[in-house]
Structure formats: structure tokens, C-alpha cells
Amino acid sequence: MLTLEDPADAQFRLVEAKAPVVAIVGATGAVGVELLRCLESRGFPLGGLKLLASPRSAGKTLDFKGEPVTIEALTEESFAGVDIALFSAGSGISKRYAAAAVKAGAVVVDNSSAFRMDADVPLVVPEVNAASLAGHRGVIANPNCVAAIATVALAPLHRAYPIRRLTAATYQAASGAGAAAMEELRESTAAYLRGESFEPKVLPHPYAFNLFSHNADMDEETGYNGEETKVVAETRRILGTPELPIGITCIRVPVLRAHAMALTVEFDEVVTVEEARTILGNAPGLRLVDNRAANYFPMPSDASGQDDVLVGRIRQDIGDPSGKSLALFVAGDQLLKGAALNAVQIAELLLKR
Amino acid sequence: MLTLEDPADAQFRLVEAKAPVVAIVGATGAVGVELLRCLESRGFPLGGLKLLASPRSAGKTLDFKGEPVTIEALTEESFAGVDIALFSAGSGISKRYAAAAVKAGAVVVDNSSAFRMDADVPLVVPEVNAASLAGHRGVIANPNCVAAIATVALAPLHRAYPIRRLTAATYQAASGAGAAAMEELRESTAAYLRGESFEPKVLPHPYAFNLFSHNADMDEETGYNGEETKVVAETRRILGTPELPIGITCIRVPVLRAHAMALTVEFDEVVTVEEARTILGNAPGLRLVDNRAANYFPMPSDASGQDDVLVGRIRQDIGDPSGKSLALFVAGDQLLKGAALNAVQIAELLLKR
Numbered sequence: 001m002l003t004l005e006d007p008a009d010a011q012f013r014l015v016e017a018k019a020p021v022v023a024i025v026g027a028t029g030a031v032g033v034e035l036l037r038c039l040e041s042r043g044f045p046l047g048g049l050k051l052l053a054s055p056r057s058a059g060k061t062l063d064f065k066g067e068p069v070t071i072e073a074l075t076e077e078s079f080a081g082v083d084i085a086l087f088s089a090g091s092g093i094s095k096r097y098a099a100a101a102v103k104a105g106a107v108v109v110d111n112s113s114a115f116r117m118d119a120d121v122p123l124v125v126p127e128v129n130a131a132s133l134a135g136h137r138g139v140i141a142n143p144n145c146v147a148a149i150a151t152v153a154l155a156p157l158h159r160a161y162p163i164r165r166l167t168a169a170t171y172q173a174a175s176g177a178g179a180a181a182m183e184e185l186r187e188s189t190a191a192y193l194r195g196e197s198f199e200p201k202v203l204p205h206p207y208a209f210n211l212f213s214h215n216a217d218m219d220e221e222t223g224y225n226g227e228e229t230k231v232v233a234e235t236r237r238i239l240g241t242p243e244l245p246i247g248i249t250c251i252r253v254p255v256l257r258a259h260a261m262a263l264t265v266e267f268d269e270v271v272t273v274e275e276a277r278t279i280l281g282n283a284p285g286l287r288l289v290d291n292r293a294a295n296y297f298p299m300p301s302d303a304s305g306q307d308d309v310l311v312g313r314i315r316q317d318i319g320d321p322s323g324k325s326l327a328l329f330v331a332g333d334q335l336l337k338g339a340a341l342n343a344v345q346i347a348e349l350l351l352k353r
Numbered sequence: 354m355l356t357l358e359d360p361a362d363a364q365f366r367l368v369e370a371k372a373p374v375v376a377i378v379g380a381t382g383a384v385g386v387e388l389l390r391c392l393e394s395r396g397f398p399l400g401g402l403k404l405l406a407s408p409r410s411a412g413k414t415l416d417f418k419g420e421p422v423t424i425e426a427l428t429e430e431s432f433a434g435v436d437i438a439l440f441s442a443g444s445g446i447s448k449r450y451a452a453a454a455v456k457a458g459a460v461v462v463d464n465s466s467a468f469r470m471d472a473d474v475p476l477v478v479p480e481v482n483a484a485s486l487a488g489h490r491g492v493i494a495n496p497n498c499v500a501a502i503a504t505v506a507l508a509p510l511h512r513a514y515p516i517r518r519l520t521a522a523t524y525q526a527a528s529g530a531g532a533a534a535m536e537e538l539r540e541s542t543a544a545y546l547r548g549e550s551f552e553p554k555v556l557p558h559p560y561a562f563n564l565f566s567h568n569a570d571m572d573e574e575t576g577y578n579g580e581e582t583k584v585v586a587e588t589r590r591i592l593g594t595p596e597l598p599i600g601i602t603c604i605r606v607p608v609l610r611a612h613a614m615a616l617t618v619e620f621d622e623v624v625t626v627e628e629a630r631t632i633l634g635n636a637p638g639l640r641l642v643d644n645r646a647a648n649y650f651p652m653p654s655d656a657s658g659q660d661d662v663l664v665g666r667i668r669q670d671i672g673d674p675s676g677k678s679l680a681l682f683v684a685g686d687q688l689l690k691g692a693a694l695n696a697v698q699i700a701e702l703l704l705k706r
Contacts, residue, residue, distance in 0.1 A: 165673075171606065209608050209609045247678070248672070249682060295571045299563055317520075319601070321598050
């Protein structure tokens with residue numbers, strides 16, 4: 001629960017500045033760098049840019065539109081004059097500094113899990129539930145990467161044919177664990193190929209040509225890890241289906257930056273492959289990659305660096321004799337739609353209002 | 354359907370030789386090499402060893418117990434004096450030469466898919482359905498690697514609590530596509546790390562830090578690929594559940610030689626995690642790797658080179674509100690339990706009879 005210093009401050013203006021000042025908190029991280037690139041490539045109408053990070057990075061620069069921007073150390077005073085603060089420096093930083101940003105007048109778009117289940121904080125995937133922004137009180141949460149990518153594909157189906165059960169197995173990239181994990185995947189793989197041993201430093205298990213159950217904290221009682229718990233809760237919240245049964249297995253695979261997932265979706269009624277293909281082919285933020293003749297379907301290598309989520313392998317689930325289930329395979333860039341792009345899209349929505 | 358030249362020849366002796374002569378067809382392949390190693394490491398009571406391969410490999414040698422054994426070119430005359438012929442050179446070779454081996458008096462254990470669904474040919478996972486060997490007429494089929502690994506974990510549960518539905522997503526290693534695919538994974542990854550491009554030669558898609566829908570031929574009508582179709586049909590046959598609904602997604606991941614799979618298993622009644630753990634912990638061919646406190650579960654790196662299939666992440670499937678479903682994660686060496694080891698175990702059963 002986000003506690004504001006004074007609830008009276010919680011009457012938020014929308015972003016009225018035509019060219020708002022944007023701050024990126026965690027500018028040097030894997031997502032921070034992509035936030036910068038998204039602002040750049042999408043021509044976001046910036047009135048100013050503040051790059052905030054730990055004191056360790058202060059004084060260094062990152063390029064924006066060819067010009068170096070100096071990184072400043074994050075403090076509670078960093079947000080004076082900031083209209084939109086894009087946070088991506090972990091839950092701890094968000095919990096500590098979001099209120100200060102809001103108090104200074106900024107709208108916070110937070111990429112951490114700190115406020116995602118807070119009833120006062122909309123959890124937004126612009127293609128899916130932009131309307132939920134209406135209730136925002138200065139903080140908007142950017143969802144977990146799997147939830148964001150999955151709901152882009154699930155929501156259009158759900159709008160046409162209510163979903164009543166979901167089973168998901170994920171194939172999650174290194175980027176979800178940050179830039180250091182991506183580097184560990186590269187380094188440990190290079191070591192493996194040289195026949196050398198490698199001691200994992202960032203992730204708990206060997207990563208070269210290996211995969212493992214997601215490294216988020218495990219609930220020892222239920223046997224579900226924190227990633228799975230987040231995906232379930234956030235997917236329900238984004239789709240507006242608080243009771244939707246979701247079975248999920250989250251696996252970290254040796255892929256650099258795009259997540260994939262096998263989804264089995266049960267509907268209230270029979271949905272044909274052709275209907276699903278039409279719906280998904282016309283939905284925003286999605287690209288249909290479903291070429292049976294060429295055996296060509298969504299792959300991380302094609303999803304990487306792409307704004308669109310790729311969806312394909314749309315087929316009847318032969319495990320459900322009722323014919324009411326479809327199987328899909330989805331791939332999306334974890335750093336883009338799973339994080340930075342979605343945050344910048346939220347910022348864009350704030351401008352339009 | 355295996356057509357024997359003369360059905361009268363189909364009265365097969367069991368292997369009576371105390372020290373049978375064994376032939377390996379496809380000795381130079383990824384599985385062939387492991388067949389040799391399994392015979393060696395398990396102390397199989399060999400009376401003689403014949404290594405058969407294409408004329409291209411004839412004259413080369415492979416070591417067995419420190420001695421070189423010369424590879425011979427496979428012909429229809431290769432099987433004189435052979436008691437057991439282990440075939441692993443693809444369906445075409447099996448279809449062409451299995452009958453000759455049987456006619457010469459050998460029992461064929463065939464690792465290809467040629468005869469797996471033939472009613473006269475038992476499809477055997479020794480831990481699961483050794484009894485089905487009784488009906489063999491000289492050819493015994495070794496299952497698809499996913500089916501073999503999955504059924505080792507599923508059968509003990511099914512015996513205690515009938516399974517009524519299965520949903521599977523696989524994480525399949527390069528080895529399933531042969532030694533050349535393993536080499537392509539290594540080479541393409543090395544090229545990626547050097548920043549060089551790499552043109553796939555063996556597999557249809559880039560493999561370095563990437564994954565893709567299984568490269569088996571696709572049924573354009575149903576949208577299922579041949580691997581998925583095989584796993585469904587063979588799992589049903591091995592478990593003796595011809596109507597079991599199985600939904601499946603087979604994915605090739607950048608792992609060298611062990612397959613993993615996320616299984617969601619629905620039973621006729623509620624099965625507790627504790628019951629399942631007890632059953633699986635006492636079942637043959639399985640090792641329980643299910644440490645929630647340490648977040649330690651089955652991984653390809655631990656399964657590689659191991660005879661046992663690893664099973665863990667046993668938990669209630671929160672996607673099934675009835676409480677009648679469990680989720681599991683399984684990893685097994687594709688070349689061992691998924692191929693060579695299972696074949697040698699079948700050969701051992703033939704000796705014991």
C-alpha cells in the first residue's frame with residue numbers, strides 16, 4: 001500500500017505540460033536503458049530529461065538523441081519540476097522514493113512490483129485496460145513482464161469469448177533478472193564452450209545450455225515461486241477476472257531478452273482456430289506469426305527488439321475433449337513490452353488525457 | 354506395420370545365449386555412441402559386438418572397453434549370428450533392415466518411430482510396461498524420448514490414481530535432433546558470442562540463445578507437429594490409456610542433451626502433494642529433486658549423463674479449483690532414458706526372460 005505523506009496531495013493533475021519533464025529512475029539498468037531508447041524512438045515530446053541512479057553511477061553519462069545526459073544520484077529532492085517519473089530500480093527504491101516524486105507533482109509509472117496489487121494504483125497494459133488509469137492517484141504500476149506479454153494476447157480473446165481457465169508454461173529470458181544476468185548467460189556460455197568451469201554469481205544455477213525453475217523466492221507452503229504468484233495475480237487484475245483459475249510454471253531458459261510462453265486457454269464455449277486467428281490478427285500490439293506450412297511460429301529471436309508481441313501456433317487443445325480450449329504460443333521482448341515500452345506507452349496515455 | 358517375409362519365421366525364441374552377440378545399427382550417431390557406452394557401463398554380458406553404420410563410416414573404429422571395434426557397412430547379411438540388434442539409424446533404415454535382422458534370428462530393439470504404433474510390436478519402457486514384451490514377435494520398439502521420460506514419472510502416479518487428463522509443455526534439447534544439431538547449437542552460439550552471423554544447416558531456425566516450435570513435420574490440418582503426435586500416441590500406448598486426453602506443446606530449447614517438461618496432471622480424485630511425493634520417491638528409474646527451501650528442482654544440467662529421470666516441483670495445480678490436478682517438472686537425459694539406456698534396459702529384460 002502506497003502511503004502518501006498527506007492524502008490531500010492526492011488530487012492529481014493529469015500531465016498538462018505539452019512537453020513534460022521526464023525522469024528515469026534506474027537509468028543504467030537493463031530496463032532503464034530501454035526506457036531511454038523508447039522515449040527516443042517513439043518521439044516522446046520531452047520538455048526535459050533527468051537520469052537518476054545510484055551514487056555509484058552519478059556523473060556518468062548516457063546518450064539521448066546523440067547528446068550526453070549526465071546521470072544524477074537519486075535523492076528525495078530529485079523530482080522538483082519532474083512531470084513523469086519512470087521508476088525501474090527495484091521494489092525497494094520505488095517504495096522509498098515514489099511518494100517523494102508524487103509529492104513533487106510527478107506522475108510515477110513504476111516498473112517494480114511494489115504497488116501492483118495496491119487497489120489505489122492502476123496496473124496497466126495500454127492495449128488491455130487503459131480505462132483503469134482513470135482512478136490513478138499519482139502512481140501507475142507497470143506489470144510483471146509475463147503478465148504484460150500474456151495479457152496482450154489473452155485480452156482480445158477474452159473480450160470476445162470469456163476465458164474460464166488458463167494453463168501456462170513460460171520460457172523466460174535472462175533479461176528478466178537484469179543486465180548482470182544477461183552478461184552471466186553470455187560469460188558462462190563462453191566458458192562452457194572453452195571447456196572451462198564457471199561459478200554462477202547472479203543466478204543460483206548454472207545457466208550455460210541449461211534451464212531452471214524461476215529464481216524468484218519460493219513459497220514453501222504452496223510450492224509456487226514469487227514470479228508465478230505475481231503472474232497469476234496480475235493477469236487476473238489486468239483482465240478484470242479476479243477469480244480466474246491459472247496454473248503456471250515459470251522457467252528460466254538460456255535466451256537473452258525475449259520471453260516465450262505456451263498457453264492453454266479454456267473458454268466458456270467452443271472457439272474455433274479461425275475465429276481466434278481473426279481476433280488476434282486484428283488486435284493492437286500483436287503480430288500473428290502462425291505459418292503451419294513453413295513451421296514458423298513465435299520465437300525469441302524474432303521478438304527481440306520488437307514492440308509487438310508475437311502470437312501463433314493457434315490450435316485446438318487436444319487435451320480438452322470438449323473443444324472449448326485453444327493452445328497458443330507467444331513471444332515478446334521482455335525489456336520492451338515486458339517493461340520499458342509498456343511504461344512509455346502508459347506515459348503517452350497520460351499525455352493524451 | 355512390420356511385414357515379415359514369412360510369418361512362420363515369427364515364432365521367436367527369447368534370447369537364450371548367456372552371452373549374446375549384439376549389433377548396433379547406427380553406431381556412429383549420437384544415440385549409437387551412447388548405446389555402446391551403456392553396454393559397457395552396465396556390464397552387459399556380451400558374447401560379441403558388431404558395429405554397423407553407413408558405408409561412409411565402414412573401416413573406422415570405436416572403442417569398447419579400451420579395444421577398438423571396426424565399424425562395418427550395414428547390409429542385409431550383417432545379422433548372421435547376431436542375437437540382439439539395437440537399431441538407431443532412423444525410420445528408413447529400420448523399415449529396410451529390421452526384417453532381415455529378425456529373419457537372421459536376432460531380436461530387434463528399434464529406437465526409431467518405424468514400428469512404435471504397430472500392434473505386433475511392443476512399445477516398452479521397462480519401469481512401466483515390461484509385461485508387454487510377452488507379445489513380441491522379434492521387434493520391440495523403443496519410445497520417443499519425451500514419451501519415455503514422461504511415462505517414467507507418470508506411470509507410478511497413474512497406477513495409484515488414474516490420470517484423466519494431461520497437459521505438457523516441453524523444453525527439448527538439441528540431442529533429439531542428433532549429433533549434428535548438438536554441434537550446430539555449439540557452433541552457432543560461439544558465432545553469436547563472437548558477433549558473427551551463422552547460417553543454420555541442421556535445424557530450420559537460429560538456435561543460439563533462441564528456442565522454437567519443434568522442427569518435426571507439421572500436420573497443417575490440426576496444427577500439431579509430428580513430435581507432439583508421437584508423444585501423445587506413445588504415452589497413451591505405454592500407459593495403456595488409449596483415450597487419455599493429452600494437450601501438448603513441444604519446444605526446442607538451446608540445451609544440449611537433456612529434455613525437460615512441465616506436466617499438469619489431472620486425476621480422477623484429489624491426490625495430495627505428499628502422496629505424490631511418496632509415490633514418486635519410491636518409483637524405479639526416478640530421482641526426487643524437490644527442494645522448495647533451496648529452490649532446487651530438476652534441471653537439464655543435473656539430468657545429463659544420469660540414468661534416472663529427475664522429478665520435482667510437485668504441487669497442487671492452482672489452475673484446477675477441484676484440487677484434482679498436480680503440476681510436476683521433469684528432466685531426463687534424452688540420449689540415455691530417452692533413447693540408449695531404455696533400449697539396453699529392454700535388451701537386459703530379454704536376457705532375464
